[in-house]
Amino acid sequence: MRDGARKAARGAAAFGAAATLAVAAWLVWLLPGPQLAAVLGFGPVDGVLTVAECYEATDVEGYAAGTQCKGRYAPGRGGDGPQEEILLETAADAYRPGTEVPVRTARGKAYELSGFAIGNLGVATGLLLVPFLALAAWLSACARRGERVDGGGFVLAALAAMVAVIVLGLAAGLLVGLLTAVF
DSSP states (O other), X not given: OHHHHHHHXXXXXXHHHHHHHHHHHXXXXXXXXXXXXXXXXXXXXXXXXXXXXXXXXXXXXXOXXXXXXXXXEEEOSSOOOOOEEEEEEEESSOOOTTOEEEEEEETTEEEOOOHHHHHHHHHHHHHHHHXXXXXXXXXXXXXXXXXXXXXXXXXXXXXXXXXXXXXXXXXXXXHHHHHHHHO
């Protein structure tokens, strides 16, 4: 009977790990995924934004939220639709009015590769993923042993990973910002 319970516990833990990873992937795609894909440049350019004005934006708490630009968006990929007003989130530069910027769109806003966007979205994605990955790792360890494993090490690893995500996100943002400024 003990072997049957151990097999059931292994199966439940393995299913839990797989379900945890599925939920994590779904949440990433639901929350920061489309914007991150647009910033990283997956797929062809959606259209061109003709800049009307740029300004330094702040978030709700008053912290810097990067440069935002308003302008007219003209669809490029077989889009014969009319031009419309759109906001370029976290622009790479404070463009002069009349500048045409190739952009990708997600959730009604335009995006381009910029260090600030990479930093923000990379950190948000990483901080969202780390707890799910730690839980999935713990459940996988439980599935391998067939019994509950002490989770203290997984909690410490998750905390260290969260700090690493913030540091790496800032470093990636600075690197991309420097590279876009140079090239």
